[in-house]
Amino acid sequence: MSEPVVCVTGASGFIASWIVKLLLQYGYTVKATVRDPSVFHTTSPCYYDPKDPQVELIDPAVKGTLNVLRSCAKVPSIKRMIITSSLRAVVFTGKPLADNDIVDETWFSDPDFCEKLKLWYMLSKTLAEKAAWNFAEEHDETIPWMDVRDVANTHILAFENSSTCGRYCITGKPMHSSELVQILRELYPTLNLPKKCADENQLKISCQFSLERVKSLGINFIPLELSLKDTVESLKENSFL
Known part of the structure; x- marks a missing residue:
């Protein structure tokens, strides 16, 4: 039986490159298009x-x-x-x-x-x-936080599930960047982390997001602490820290 073939556009992008990586791990043949960086x-x-x-x-x-x-x-x-x-x-x-x-x-x-x-x-x-x-x-805008592995995996789960239709919010709870810094400080007390965030006065979104539909795909989000830890270890491994 031949391997299933899929096409991923913008494969050089951060999210798309992870989708390609996971598709290859799952046995797909990937045809990719890339965008200029x-x-x-x-x-x-x-x-x-x-x-x-x-x-x-x-x-x-x-x-x-x-x-x-x-x-x-x-x-x-x-x-x-x-x-x-x-x-x-x-x-x-x-x-x-x-x-x-x-x-x-x-x-x-x-x-x-x-x-x-x-x-x-x-x-x-x-x-x-x-x-x-x-x-x-x-346009020096803030960036939302999301583990790219969760995003990529959700794309593939949506593709593989024939009953998938409509919109899926791939998000957890709202957090301010200061909360992320606090978690990092606890995980890595020796890191030279800022004591004050540039957007400290920015209001945190107070609403909650429903995970019912996205959880129906079978996705289990990577815990935030593990996501941050893996990010720091990756930065260390690549000599950015």
Whole structure:
């Protein structure tokens, strides 16, 4: 009897790679597609004498950059975003450059100065880069905690159960990150753990989640303490700790 064949899309992603690993352990033949882990954004319109600077240069530069960033933010497998700016977004500060000036990464062209002198391309590159930095700061989001082995196993159980239909919430109880740190501190008292969480004032979700449907698949969630312990041991094994 030939081995069953399945296809896993985005197989280079964290969850998908575990699904592939478990499928292979269970005797499946896996055909995989992968997504690129990085994106390079280099394009921007370049006109030095536009008839309508806002339409021809500024909007395409700023909105184009934000469109790429928003799309990438929706794809968890993308780990790095490389954006090409320009020296023109650096040196047009409105102040004369002196021989002893050292231009570094902290310099930004002045949008008001560029607009006043009708340096439209310089303005478009400056605003596009500033928009990218603002986007990065605003999207430094919190990450939900879940043992990837549970997630991967639930996918396979849902596939193997012919009666599976509808939605399944793969989650346990809500926890604040400070509670996780406390558990880690008890498990590994010698680790240099933060005494205060950056999101300490964030409200913890007070509701509970029903596990009735997901438990019907036969999944038994890995205990949180074991999940955290395995994570730390994996980090140690790979020399991250």
